[in-house]
Amino acid sequence: MTDKHQEDLMHIRSMMERSSRFISLSGLSGVFAGLSALAGGTYVYIRLKNLGVDYLTSENAYYEKELVLEFFLVALAVLFFAITFGIYFTFQKSKKNNHPIWTSTTKNLLINLTIPLFVGFVFCLSLLMHHLFVFIAPATLLFYGLALINAEKYTFSDIKYLGYLELLLGMASLFFLGKGLLFWIIGFGVLHILYGIILFKKYK
Template identity: 75%
Template sequence: MNQKHQEDLSHIRSMMERSSRFISLSGLSGVFAGLSALIGGLYVYLLFKANGLDYFDGEHKIYSGNLVSELVWIALIILFFALTFGIFFTIRKSRKYNLPIWTSATKNMLFNLAIPLSVGGVFCLALLYHQIYVLIAPATLLFYGLALVNAEKYTFSDIKYLGFCELILGCISLFFLGYGLLFWIMGFGVLHILYGILVFKKYK
C-alpha cells in the first residue's frame, strides 16, 4: 500500500514538473552552442591578427569601421547557430520523451529570458554606437547571466549555476578591460560546454 502511495506521489510530482517547468531543454544544446562560440572566438582572434592587432599586448585597441561591422556579423552568425542547435535538440528530446514544447512554462521561461536579454541588447547597441567597444563583452556576460538566473524557476534549476558563473566572469572581466574576447570565449564557449555535458549526463 505504501509503495502504491509513493508511486502515486511520484507520478503527481512528475506531472506538476511537466506543467510548471520547461524540461525539454537538452544538454547538447549547451554543448553545441559552446562549440559555436569557441569557433567564432577563434575566428575573431585570427581576424585581429590579420588586421595587425596583437590581442595579448595589453594595449587599448582601435577598430576600423569595417572590422567592427565584420565582428557584428560574426556575433549574429554565432547567435544563429546557437539558436538553431538549441531548437533542434529541444525538438528532438521532446519527440523522444513525448514531451510538449509550447506550454505555459515555455512562455514564462522565454519571457523571463527576454527581459534581461532585450535590455542588454539595447545597452550593447548603445556601447557600439558610442564606440565603447571595451565594455561590450563584459556587458553580454552580465546580462546573459541575469537572464539565466531570472528564467531558472521555469526550467531546470541547474541553469542558475551557469547564470551565476556568467555573472562572476562578467564582473571579473570589468577589471581586465581589453581582454573581453578571452572572457567571452570562457563564458559562452567553455562554460556552455561544461554545463551542457553535466546536464546531458544528469537528465539523459
C-alpha cells in the same frame, strides 16, 4: 501499501514538474552553442592576427569601428547558430520523450529569458554607437547571466548556476577592459560546453 503511496507521490511530483517547468531543454544545445562561440572567438582571434594584432599580448589596442561592427555581426551569427541548435535539439528531445513543446510554461520561459536579453541587446547597440567598445563583451555576459537566472524558475534549476558564473565572468571582465574576447570565449564557449555535458548526463 507504503511503497504504493511513495510511488504515487513520485508520480504526482513528476507530473507537477512537467507542468510547471520546461524539461525538454537538451544538454546538447549547450554543447553546440559553446562550440559555435568557440568558432566565433577563433575567427576573431585569427582576424586580428592577420591584421598584425596579437590579442593576448597587446595592451589597449584600438580597433576601427568597422572592425568592431564586423565582430558584433560575428557575435550575432554565433547567437543565430546557438538558437538554431537549441531549437533543433529541444524538438528532438521533446519528440523522443513525447512532451509538448508549446505550453504556458514555454511562454513564461521565453518571456523571462527574452526581456533581459533584449534590454542587453539594446544596451550593447548603444555602446557600439558611442564607441564604448570595451564594455560590449562584459555587458553581454552580464545580461546573459541575468537572463538565465531570471528564467531558471521555468526550467531546470541547474541553469541558475551557469547564470551566476556568467555574472562573475562579466563583473571580472570589467576590470580587464580590452580582454573581453577571452572572457567571452570562456563564458559562452567553455562554460556552455561543460554545462551542456553535465545537463546531458544528468537529464538524458
